[in-house]
Amino acid sequence: MVVDAPKFYEVAKKIIEITEGAIFVAHNVRFDYGFIKAEFDQLGFTFSRRQLCTVRLSRTTFPGLKSYSLGNLITHFGIKVNDRHRAMADTMATVELFQKILAVKTSETAIKDFINKGIREAQLPQGITLEYLHKLPEECGVYYFINEYDKIIYVGKSINIQKRAFQHFRSTTAKSAKLVQRVRSITYELTGSELVSYLLESRDIKRLTPEINKAQRSKTYPYFIHRYTDDNGFICFESKKTNQKNLLHKTVLSYYTSKTASENSLQWIRKEFTLCDEKTGIGSGRAPCFSHSVGLCYGACFFGEDIGEYNERAEEASNALQKVFNENFIVIDIGRTEDEASIILVEDGNYKGYGYISNEDIKYGIEELKEVIKYEPINRDANNIIRGYVSKHKSKLKIVPF
Numbered sequence: 001m002v003v004d005a006p007k008f009y010e011v012a013k014k015i016i017e018i019t020e021g022a023i024f025v026a027h028n029v030r031f032d033y034g035f036i037k038a039e040f041d042q043l044g045f046t047f048s049r050r051q052l053c054t055v056r057l058s059r060t061t062f063p064g065l066k067s068y069s070l071g072n073l074i075t076h077f078g079i080k081v082n083d084r085h086r087a088m089a090d091t092m093a094t095v096e097l098f099q100k101i102l103a104v105k106t107s108e109t110a111i112k113d114f115i116n117k118g119i120r121e122a123q124l125p126q127g128i129t130l131e132y133l134h135k136l137p138e139e140c141g142v143y144y145f146i147n148e149y150d151k152i153i154y155v156g157k158s159i160n161i162q163k164r165a166f167q168h169f170r171s172t173t174a175k176s177a178k179l180v181q182r183v184r185s186i187t188y189e190l191t192g193s194e195l196v197s198y199l200l201e202s203r204d205i206k207r208l209t210p211e212i213n214k215a216q217r218s219k220t221y222p223y224f225i226h227r228y229t230d231d232n233g234f235i236c237f238e239s240k241k242t243n244q245k246n247l248l249h250k251t252v253l254s255y256y257t258s259k260t261a262s263e264n265s266l267q268w269i270r271k272e273f274t275l276c277d278e279k280t281g282i283g284s285g286r287a288p289c290f291s292h293s294v295g296l297c298y299g300a301c302f303f304g305e306d307i308g309e310y311n312e313r314a315e316e317a318s319n320a321l322q323k324v325f326n327e328n329f330i331v332i333d334i335g336r337t338e339d340e341a342s343i344i345l346v347e348d349g350n351y352k353g354y355g356y357i358s359n360e361d362i363k364y365g366i367e368e369l370k371e372v373i374k375y376e377p378i379n380r381d382a383n384n385i386i387r388g389y390v391s392k393h394k395s396k397l398k399i400v401p402f
Helices: 008-019 029-042 054-061 070-077 087-102 107-115 130-134 161-170 174-182 194-208 259-272 307-321 359-363 366-370 380-396
Strands: 023-026 050-053 141-146 152-158 185-190 223-229 235-241 251-256 329-334 340-347 350-358 398-401
Touching: 008 029, 023 029, 023 087, 029 050, 050 054, 050 107, 054 087, 054 107, 070 087, 087 107, 130 161, 141 161, 141 194, 152 161, 152 174, 152 194, 161 174, 194 329, 194 340, 194 350, 194 380, 223 259, 223 307, 235 259, 235 307, 251 259, 251 307, 259 307, 329 366, 329 380, 340 359, 340 366, 340 380, 350 359, 350 380
Parallel strands: 023 050
Antiparallel strands: 141 152, 141 185, 223 235, 223 251, 329 340, 329 398, 340 350
8 A cells, every 4th residue: 555655754855844833733643743753853853843632622622522532533423434544534534523623612722722731921931932932842851941141040851841841831839930030041952861861960950050950959978878897797887977088998888968868868777677776877885775775676786686687687778878889881771863872881889971872883892982971070969860760761771881
């Protein structure tokens, strides 16, 4: 049936021309739009059009139906279709359904709400129009909200920058109110990889200290927790101030922005893993410790517990605290285009930076991969970001140890 059909690249220009300034309408629009967008992505072109879904419109315009599948709506409205499930036949059925929706007086308001994601022009910051927002990419990256003095006041990340921008201005939070008052323009950097977007966001919040961002602003980590084995063979933990002397020959597990934060972590592992006050650096130096007196320590502080059994729990606690990496590796993730990949370097215990490389060049050795790395200042939060992301998405990432 399609043996004589043109290749997509042969009709791509025509598709751009006929959809310019138009609204992409379909039944379950994200499905159909996704195919077209993916084809353009393979050509290295970013295709972005406003969208309207006749499934959602039908639910709003004709409430109470048992199903809003195209087949059920065809039956309900008696729409004549000769070749059901064929592209043109379903398209013409959707056109007729859309005409029925347009015939309902209340549909105009619903259509505007769906296209503009529930936002009115009057809700937007000065100089930001709905058309401006619709031109933002529906891709993964980091975005920057800029005020009238060309200063970045907010940094964020999203797998869909356009959608996230709409959400900011539709929200009724205090933060959104500040953004509406102060934002005058929006810029962005596409990353392809969601992990890279997390890392860039963290870096730029620290680098730029935007006034509306609150999390991840700290650049210093004056305290750390390390583990050691005492003279009796028990695994112990301790919080210390970060300096060259204290760090010497220490097995560091994690860094903290305050003494309170590090001590809270010690309190947490003591309770979570039933550890001894004296072995977690929060005791008074007396045995038995206070926790033993209230039944929360099994007696490690006075040899009342087997060392092996205690250390099993202490190892679990150590793993829970571990934020510094014990091995070197590269994370390979998707890139900004079909023919490239992103790479994230972890070396000497810390995140070092990221870069992009063609899929053909991934086969080369570690040193060649490291040549494309854009090195970053040490960022302790980045370690946490990588550890958490890799743990959740290990199946879709390639980890290359070295």
